[in-house]
Amino acid sequence: MNTCKTCQKLIEHYIEGCLSSADRDQLNEHIKDCPACRDEFARAQSVAVILKESYSIEQSPQSAMDAVMASIAQIHEHN
């Protein structure tokens, strides 16, 4: 039986990065009928998304990475 307490545990698993697909099914099943848990899960998802997005670099930092590899190639040559 899915309860809010179980759901809370599953949201914690989501935050911890260990929510299995079975867990997710169970969570989805519960939040269909529970607005409070649905809101809580939506908040957790929003936190995850906005944190990741706020540090995402859409413009590829390729030149910066290339510079690292160029330096490493030089170091490799000299060794």
Place this chain on the structure above:
Amino acid sequence: MDKTETIPLTEPQIIEKVLGGQFQLFGLLVNQHWNLAMALALVRCSDPATAEDIVQESFIKAYCHLSRLRDRSCFLGWLTKIVIQECHSYHRQQMRRAVATSLDVQSLDPRQIVFAAESNPGLTSKQVEFIHSAIRGLPDSFRDVIIMRFIGGLSVKDIALQSGKRYGMVRVRLHRAYKLLRDKLAPVIQEVQS
């Protein structure tokens, strides 16, 4: 089954090969961990150009000292420590320069410049500034766990492994940090959800 299908190398395998002379493979590690390293540097010195310099220097240092990494499955945790050390060195240098040139040290705090907002099309520059400021406001130990979990995408178990900290401690820190952030970020969450 496609026989040409190749199995991606694990990090310990990549490291073995790099140490064996295939230095180009180090690029895989640079690609994989660039964003996380940038996030760690950005929370410590908000200027993106400085953060990029620090990250570049950190990867080069990691390459030069790669043979010292005993547990090759813990590259990320080791890199994290190098990035943090480089940030501290940067701040020490700034302080020394400030003293040498008799400038007001207070004015050198670089925590004012916003990360390039145009890089984040889903968020406004104001929202990005707000989020980064909220993360900077967390204690160091909370901040790094949050970055490793949500920017690096590591699970609590992996963060514990990489940082050499106890699982329970990482878990507690993550939940405390999450709760603080969830509350601080409520206005942005509301805007994003609406």
